[in-house]
Amino acid sequence: MSNPITLSDNPRDYGLPPKFEEWYPNQRDCAERCINFPEGKIFLLESPTGAGKSALVMTTSYFRKGTVVMMSTRDLQQQYEDSFPNAAVIWGQSNYPCIDEINVQACTKMYGEPPNRTDCPFDSYAEAKEGCTSFFQCPYEVAKFKAAKAQARVLNYHYGYFSTWWKEEDKPRLDWDLFCDEAHRLADVLSGLVSIDIAPSTAKFFGLPHMPPIAGGLRRDMESAVSWLQSAQRDMAWMLKDKDVRRRYRASQMSMKLIDLQEAIHTADRESWYVKSSRDGFSARPVIPGDYAQRVIPSNVRSVILMSATIGKPEIMLSDLGLQDREYEFVSMPHGFPAENRPVFWVINAPKIRYKTTEKEYTYQSDIISKILSMHKGERGLIHTASWKHTHALAEKLAQNGNSDRIMVADGARLKTVEKFKQSAVGTVAISPSWQEGLNFPDDELRFAITGKIPWASQADPVVKMRMNRRGGGEWYKSKAALRVVQAAGRGVRHIDDWCVTYIVDGCWGQVEEYVPQWFAVDRIRIGV
Numbered sequence: 001m002s003n004p005i006t007l008s009d010n011p012r013d014y015g016l017p018p019k020f021e022e023w024y025p026n027q028r029d030c031a032e033r034c035i036n037f038p039e040g041k042i043f044l045l046e047s048p049t050g051a052g053k054s055a056l057v058m059t060t061s062y063f064r065k066g067t068v069v070m071m072s073t074r075d076l077q078q079q080y081e082d083s084f085p086n087a088a089v090i091w092g093q094s095n096y097p098c099i100d101e102i103n104v105q106a107c108t109k110m111y112g113e114p115p116n117r118t119d120c121p122f123d124s125y126a127e128a129k130e131g132c133t134s135f136f137q138c139p140y141e142v143a144k145f146k147a148a149k150a151q152a153r154v155l156n157y158h159y160g161y162f163s164t165w166w167k168e169e170d171k172p173r174l175d176w177d178l179f180c181d182e183a184h185r186l187a188d189v190l191s192g193l194v195s196i197d198i199a200p201s202t203a204k205f206f207g208l209p210h211m212p213p214i215a216g217g218l219r220r221d222m223e224s225a226v227s228w229l230q231s232a233q234r235d236m237a238w239m240l241k242d243k244d245v246r247r248r249y250r251a252s253q254m255s256m257k258l259i260d261l262q263e264a265i266h267t268a269d270r271e272s273w274y275v276k277s278s279r280d281g282f283s284a285r286p287v288i289p290g291d292y293a294q295r296v297i298p299s300n301v302r303s304v305i306l307m308s309a310t311i312g313k314p315e316i317m318l319s320d321l322g323l324q325d326r327e328y329e330f331v332s333m334p335h336g337f338p339a340e341n342r343p344v345f346w347v348i349n350a351p352k353i354r355y356k357t358t359e360k361e362y363t364y365q366s367d368i369i370s371k372i373l374s375m376h377k378g379e380r381g382l383i384h385t386a387s388w389k390h391t392h393a394l395a396e397k398l399a400q401n402g403n404s405d406r407i408m409v410a411d412g413a414r415l416k417t418v419e420k421f422k423q424s425a426v427g428t429v430a431i432s433p434s435w436q437e438g439l440n441f442p443d444d445e446l447r448f449a450i451t452g453k454i455p456w457a458s459q460a461d462p463v464v465k466m467r468m469n470r471r472g473g474g475e476w477y478k479s480k481a482a483l484r485v486v487q488a489a490g491r492g493v494r495h496i497d498d499w500c501v502t503y504i505v506d507g508c509w510g511q512v513e514e515y516v517p518q519w520f521a522v523d524r525i526r527i528g529v
Helices: 028-035 053-063 074-083 101-111 125-131 141-150 157-163 183-194 200-206 219-235 237-241 244-264 290-294 314-320 359-375 389-403 414-422 462-468 473-489 505-509
Strands: 042-046 067-071 087-089 152-156 179-180 197-198 215-216 273-278 281-284 304-307 328-332 344-347 381-382 408-411 427-434 448-451 502-504 523-525
Touching: 028 042, 028 053, 053 067, 053 074, 053 152, 053 179, 053 290, 053 304, 067 074, 067 157, 067 505, 074 087, 074 152, 087 141, 087 197, 087 200, 101 215, 101 244, 101 414, 141 157, 141 197, 141 244, 157 183, 183 244, 183 304, 197 473, 200 281, 215 219, 219 237, 219 244, 219 273, 219 281, 237 244, 244 273, 273 414, 290 314, 290 389, 314 389, 359 448, 389 408, 389 427, 414 427, 448 473, 473 523
Parallel strands: 042 304, 042 328, 067 152, 067 179, 087 152, 179 304, 344 502, 344 523, 381 427, 381 448, 408 427, 448 502
Antiparallel strands: 197 281, 215 273, 273 281
């Protein structure tokens, strides 16, 4: 850029709310990089928790109105809505009520409740615009109109994948930027969006044909899958004209999924999909979901900024997203929180926890963890495991070591168990295989955390096995495990004055430590038992 933009010392000069009295450490530098980033390139920004990434989006949108930011969680969308008046958050259609009087009466009579936007009786935008007397007051259409004119638009990946209006596909080049927050989740989100799982009960509901026996990713498997998908679409076509609005909506969603899958699998390379079909149902999953990332990363946007606290090696993320041939720049920002507040220790005398770990080694590990618990008396802790089997076995051994009064197995509804832990007595230690991401435990809610097993992706999963057999599969496998450990370590340090100690009690850490972000420092210690 010939005349790069330089930002002032006051972030409020760029439309940020009054609470932004000054830039966070490194935040202004990051914002200037985003604003001045060259057109057509990809910017990978590794920025730790608490660095204020949302302000980067809003500052960029001040200069390029219409900038889009997408993410995977509703919580983060809500943070934008709560913090930035200039951001227009678009939710899924089910969050908007239908106000057409005739449809409200019909749905209330049929379903016992008023309709939402997914209950719209019109099958297309054009039909709704022509036939709905309330179209221009429709809450969903009003929200879209406001978003189209807004300084910044906030979508989740699911909405961005299935909707088209925000992409402005009729324009060869857009003058706004696309931010992908929580970018480390995008490949997995895409996999869920592209994949399909049809249970026998679902097949019965839609009247789908008998499912042939398939299990694999060879060309003959994919050809059989395409043949079945074509038959399935034909057999359910009658439901697309059903008078029941909700049945018709479900049928249209399933029909679109079947059509998309036909195209994807038909044009896919050998062993780039895994398909399985039997009396138990039909499923199809991509090996590299990034092949379909263009649905959320249009090629005509000015530039793409992938943001995450955990990128690690950028080549792996780009390959996962099918962007390996694009020109890019990678920046890993230092952590804004003091290193002494977030120490991470690898217990190097811990046993390697893997499929052939012996009972004696598990006992030795539990003795080490019991020692750590004794070092943190009166403090809440969290132990990350890799499975419920490991969770219950470790809880039993820790109880035998005299810790039964402190242990809380987080078995149950996630939100309820999280709240139970937050309200628990000081000194409680929760054990769970599913608390590595998306949770915040500030201050005394969490003072130490333990990773009891490196969270390897299961090689019993045929898709994981096929991915490992592809080029770069070994690095992908190790990187995925390493970055989940980094995410887990971030649950307890939520602001600059917060602190939490993390321990890695698995000898396998040495196999993956090279894949962590630059800001994630790990010290080696021995804990005698």
